[in-house]
Amino acid sequence: xxxxxxxxxxxxxxxxxxxxxxxxxxxxxxxxxxxxxxxxxxxxxxxxxxxxxxxxxxxxxxxxxxxxxxxxxxxxxxxxxxxxxxxxxxxxxxxxxx
Amino acid sequence: xxxxxxxxxxxxxxxxxxxxxxxxxxxxxxxxxxxxxxxxxxxxxxxxxxxxxxxxxxxxxxxxxxxxxxxxxxxxxxxxxxxxxxxxxxxxxxxxxxxxxxxxxxxxxxxxxxxxxxxxxxxxxxxxxxxxxxxxxxxxxxxxxxxxxxxxxxxxxxxxxxxxxxxxxxxxxxxxxxxxxxxxxxxxxxxxxxxx
Numbered sequence: 494x495x496x497x498x499x500x501x502x503x504x505x506x507x508x509x510x511x512x513x514x515x516x517x518x519x520x521x522x523x524x525x526x527x528x529x530x531x532x533x534x535x536x537x538x539x540x541x542x543x544x545x546x547x548x549x550x551x552x553x554x555x556x557x558x559x560x561x562x563x564x565x566x567x568x569x570x571x572x573x574x575x576x577x578x579x580x581x582x583x584x585x586x587x588x589x590x591x
Numbered sequence: 592x593x594x595x596x597x598x599x600x601x602x603x604x605x606x607x608x609x610x611x612x613x614x615x616x617x618x619x620x621x622x623x624x625x626x627x628x629x630x631x632x633x634x635x636x637x638x639x640x641x642x643x644x645x646x647x648x649x650x651x652x653x654x655x656x657x658x659x660x661x662x663x664x665x666x667x668x669x670x671x672x673x674x675x676x677x678x679x680x681x682x683x684x685x686x687x688x689x690x691x692x693x694x695x696x697x698x699x700x701x702x703x704x705x706x707x708x709x710x711x712x713x714x715x716x717x718x719x720x721x722x723x724x725x726x727x728x729x730x731x732x733x734x735x736x737x738x739x740x741x742x743x744x745x746x747x748x749x750x751x752x753x754x755x756x757x758x759x760x761x762x763x764x765x766x767x768x769x770x771x772x773x774x775x776x777x778x779x780x781x782x783x784x785x786x787x
Contacts, residue, residue: 498771498775500705500706500778501727501743501771501774501775501778502743503705504701504702504705504720504723504724504727505724505743505744507701507716507717507720507721508717508720508721508723508724508744509744509746510717511717511718511720511721512717513631515631517623517624517627517628518620518623518624519619519620519623519627520641523619523623523641523644523645524615524616524617524619524620524623525616526645527619527645527648527649527652528612528615528616528619528652530645530649531615531648531649531652531653532610532612532615534649534652534653535610535652
């Protein structure tokens with residue numbers, strides 16, 4: 494062992510003998526405070542999820558409306574064709590004949 | 592950890608998972624001695640031990656769902672405590688320079704005795720020796736400091752340190768070697784340059 498190691502060894506041997514009179518029990522109210530904070534954090538996480546879910550639902554609804562509006566003419570013409578085909582018996586007979 | 596051997600840790604954890612506040616408080620009280628010993632051994636400057644212990648317990652509750660029982664629960668909590676302390680020590684960034692002139696009279700006497708005498712430090716100087724050790728440990732990198740503290744002050748084995756920190760035994764040995772080399776350098780510098 495070199496001199497520096499011996500110095501360190503003697504120092505730590507002495508340090509180990511130093512008494513530590515400090516109490517290791519939790520201070521009064523510490524556990525209550527920690528548990529309250531921990532439970533509050535969980536609630537915040539839950540409500541954040543709820544908020545995001547509601548926002549996502551609103552956004553999805555808005556996107557659906559935008560899609561319908563953007564393609565309104567196509568959707569409307571499909572409905573018109575369908576209505577024309579089903580309401581006109583002559584057209585149906587012509588369709589069948591051809 | 593508290594000395595209460597009758598504490599039903601598994602049952603308590605089950606209740607805590609079901610958000611039982613009384614069980615959660617019992618768990619904190621049961622583990623407080625274990626956590627506070629780690630905190631006191633690795634407490635960064637200007638950080639309150641109670642604040643750090645609180646951070647550790649909050650992390651424990653946040654990550655409780657991740658605990659699968661692969662290691663005993665107190666070991667798992669120890670690892671959270673150790674990593675939280677290391678993170679705090681890293682956050683300090685700059686370590687204060689170790690200078691002879693900054694030591695108290697008692698600390699300087701102890702250091703002088705250690706460097707000049709072959710004899711052990713006197714029993715009355717134990718507190719000064721402990722302060723001095725902590726000032727020297729402040730010069731090390733947080734992870735190296737932790738290893739050397741557990742080895743030389745708490746006299747843990749390499750296997751125990753590996754279990755407490757989650758580091759491999761080879762990594763623990765490398766860090767211990769690096770820490771000792773740095774301490775040697777510090778003593779040599781003190782001997783050559785600083786000594787009054």
